[in-house]
Structure formats: C-alpha cells, structure tokens
Amino acid sequence: MKALFSLVAVVILILLAWFGSGSSGGAYLFGVILPYAAITLFVLGVVYRVLKWARSPVPFRIPTSCGQQKSLPWIKNSNLDNPHSLVGVVARMALEVLCFRSLFRNTKAEVKDGPRLVYGSDKFLWLGALAFHWSFLIILLRHYRFFTEPVPGFIMGIESLDGLMQIGVPPLLITNIAVTGALLYLWARRFTNPQVRIISLIADHFPLVLLLGVVTSGVCMRYFFKVDLPAVKQLAMGLISLNPVVPAGIGSIFFIHLFLVSVLLAYFPASKLMHMAGIFLSPTRNLANSNRRVRHINPWNYPVKVHTYEEYEDEFRDVMKAAGLPVEKE
Amino acid sequence: MYDAGKIIVGLVIFLLLITAPVWYNAASGQASYAPHLEIVTDAKACVAPTDYMRTSHMELLNTWRDEVVRHGEREYTAFDGTVYEKSLSNTCMGCHSNKAEFCDRCHDYMAVGRPYCWDCHVEPKGGSQ
Helix, strand or coil: CHHHHHHHHHHHHHHHHHHHCCCHHHHHHHHHHHHHHHHHHHHHHHHHHHHHHHCCCCCCCCCCCCCCCCCCCCCCCCCCCCCCCHHHHHHHHHHHHHHCHHHHCCEEEEEECCCEEEEEECCHHHHHHHHHHHHHHHHHHHHHHHCCCCCCHHHHHHHHHHCCCCCCCCCCCHHHHHHHHHHHHHHHHHHHCHHHHHHCCHHHHHHHHHHHHHHHHHHHHHHCCCCCHHHHHHHHHHHHCCCCCCCCCCCHHHHHHHHHHHHHHHHHHHCHHHHHHHHHHCHHHHCCCCCCCCCCCCCCCCCCCCCCHHHHHHHHHHHHHHCCCCCCCC | CCCHHHHHHHHHHHHHHHHHHHHHHHHHCCCCCCCCCCCCCCCCCCCCCHHHHHHHHHHHHHHHHHHHHHHCCCEEECCCCCEEECCHHHHHHHHCCCCCCCHHHHHHHCCCCCCHHHHCCCCCCCCCC
16 A cells, blocks of 8 residues: 555656646746756755754764674774774774675574574675665766766766676666666565565655656666757756756656656655765764773763862851851861 | 764765766856757758657667668668668768767767777768867
8 A cells, every 4th residue: 555655656746747848838847947946955955954963962872883892902802893993983884885784784584384483694685775776876977977068087987887788779787777676676575575564654665666767767768768868968057057948859758757856856855765864873883882991971961060068168167166066177 | 063073074075976067067167068060961851850860860870780781681761761771881971971070079968988880880081080
C-alpha cells in the first residue's frame, strides 16, 4: 500500500510534467520557475537542518567502539575502530563516507529448521548501496557538461570511462545499468525481506521510486526519446547565469526528467535523504574516544553559586559567638 | 551552536560545491556561447528532417555503417522518396563539408568525446582544427 502510494505519486508527478510543459508558459514553469524554487529550497533546507543539528550539545564522547581503546602503552589499540585522535577520526569517517564501512558489517538473522537462529553476513545491502551512491555521484558529475562552458577535461574523462564498453550509439554507460540495478534491488529488498517490509514507510518507498523515475526518464532520454541537447544546454546555462531562456522544441521527456529532479531537490531537506549531511554529524562516528584521557565539561553546566565556610562565618560570627559556638577567626 | 567552526566550514564547502558551475562560468565568461553550424549547400533537404538529424544523427550513421560494411546495402530511401548513397564522405560531407565548423561545434559544446567516425574515415583536408 505504501509502495503503491509512492508509485502513484511519482506517476502523477510525471503526468503533471508531461501535460503541463506543453505550452510555452508551462515550459517556462517547469523549465525555469520550478527548478529555481527547488534549488532554493534544497540549499536553504539543508543549511537550516544542519544548523538545527548544530544546536544540539554533545556533552560526552559517544563513539561506537568496535575495537580496543587506547590505554596503556603495551596494550595494542585499534586506531580505526576506536580512534583516539583526529587522524583516526578522519580516517574512520573517510572509510565510512566513501566505502560505507559500517554497512559492510551488516548481518542478518534467520530462523532455520530446528528451529535454530542463525546469524550470517549480508553484503548485498552494502553492495547495492555502494553501487547506487557511486553511480549517482558519477552521473551527477557527468551532468556538469550541461552547466559548464568550456567543459572541463575531467568531466569528459569520466564520461569516456563510463562508456568504456562502446556498446551502441550513443555509448551505453556503465553507471546507467549500475544505478538502475541497484535501485531496483534496494526497492525489491523492501518487499522480499519481511522484517524490512514491515518497517518500510512511505518515506522509505517514495525516495526510491522518485529516484527510479529520475533515472528511468534520464535513460529514456539518452537512448530512446532523444532531445535536442544543445538546446537543453542553452536552458541549463541560462539558469546558471541567472538569465533563463527556454529554447523551443525540447521534448517533454526532458521536462519530466527536470521536474522529477526538482521534486527530489525540494523534498531532500525534509526527508531521510538528509543523511548526506547527517553522516558528517554522527556523534557515534565523528568523535574520538577520549572519555578517559581528556576531561570533558558539560557545555550546559551553569556556574554554581558557592557559599564557603569563611563567608558563612563572616555572615554569622556575632550570632555564633553569642551562642557560644567556636569560630575560626575572632 | 556547538562545534561552530567545523560545521560552518562544512557548510561553506557544501555551498561552494553546489554553486561551482556559477563561479566557473563567471570565470570563463562563456555562459552565453551558442554553437553556430556552417552548412555549405544548395540542397533544400537533408536525408531526414532537421529535428530528427539534430537528435538522432548518430543512430542513422551507425545504422548506415552496419548496413554498408556488413551487408553491402548502399542505397537509402529518404523520407521524401529521394534515394541517397549511404556514405559519410560522399553524401553527408557534400553539404556539411567542414568537420571543424560543423561536427565539432556541437560535439565540443556538449563534450561528446571523439566519435569513432574518424577512426576509419579520413578527415577532409583544411577541415581540421
């Protein structure tokens, strides 16, 4: 039901762009106004959420320690899995961000006949996530050919590496296959695995379907319903240089693609996709385990008003003397 | 705000990455460049309508290549009934004679690497960059 809702929502978005972009006013709406609105929402939304997270105090170091802590010199410590210094933290974060190291440790629990509970390693989620994220990054970088003039050499390098297999014209790109396959796997996983299925919400299905829509419309545009690319670049460069023009004769498949990307950008800050920024702000990953070696002072400690004995005696000396109590100073 | 220094630096890097094309194009000053194609011909029509040629010429050329080289079929009946020879050098380049001023204009603009037409075909003289 949740999956169906997401699917229907994306189909409606596609139909909106398809029929909406037909007139010249519609083309301006879907080609200029909505992309501008979407990118504004994206940037402001991401900055807002990061600043909101930054207001949360981190009074104590809470890294997940997966190895021996640094302590006495003859005990071998684990620098990556229990970092004690900035270098260790940077290395741990880099492996986490670039290689999804914690996902690599993903396990699954299964009840086998017996009944016996069996834990096993499950690398497919890691593989699917890695394939999706890296392909998506390469695809994003490839799109810079629409936003730069002259196109930098490394962008062309990426594209020619991507088309290495030289299958067909225009060349089949490896990332197109990888990203579609990975997204289909990640979505299928939410149906086939009962535990994952029951905890999947619309907020889990919708981004996957939306991304599938973006990827499918892009693939269709490259291989099947081709559009006038120089005209598309004119539009993109106009948007970038704040001088937007909508050249005539761009096929509606382009507006479908652009609208889905706009929806993705606008939806991004409000969704789980914010893990893009969140991964850098994960206290269980980005803190060095220095709880025992360094004194950490709670940032919300307020100054405690102290009344010392000397002050107390100054205040009550006369009364104390009168009552016959001993005092330290006469 | 806690760890303000690190977080602000991170946000600035994010904003720079997002807006990179804006600064890049401002520096190169070529944001408004549009490719202009030189066509030298008296002919009124191409082998296919302009819209089709703009978007799908690579498919047509690829099909021609396969049909000529692998099956020896050299005649192409166009959409208006005219029969053309399937030949890059003789048919296409009769009108679009200059690679640098025709093919390369858009291919450079769109960063389409090196099409492999020129792996076999000799580029016409005077047409190179």
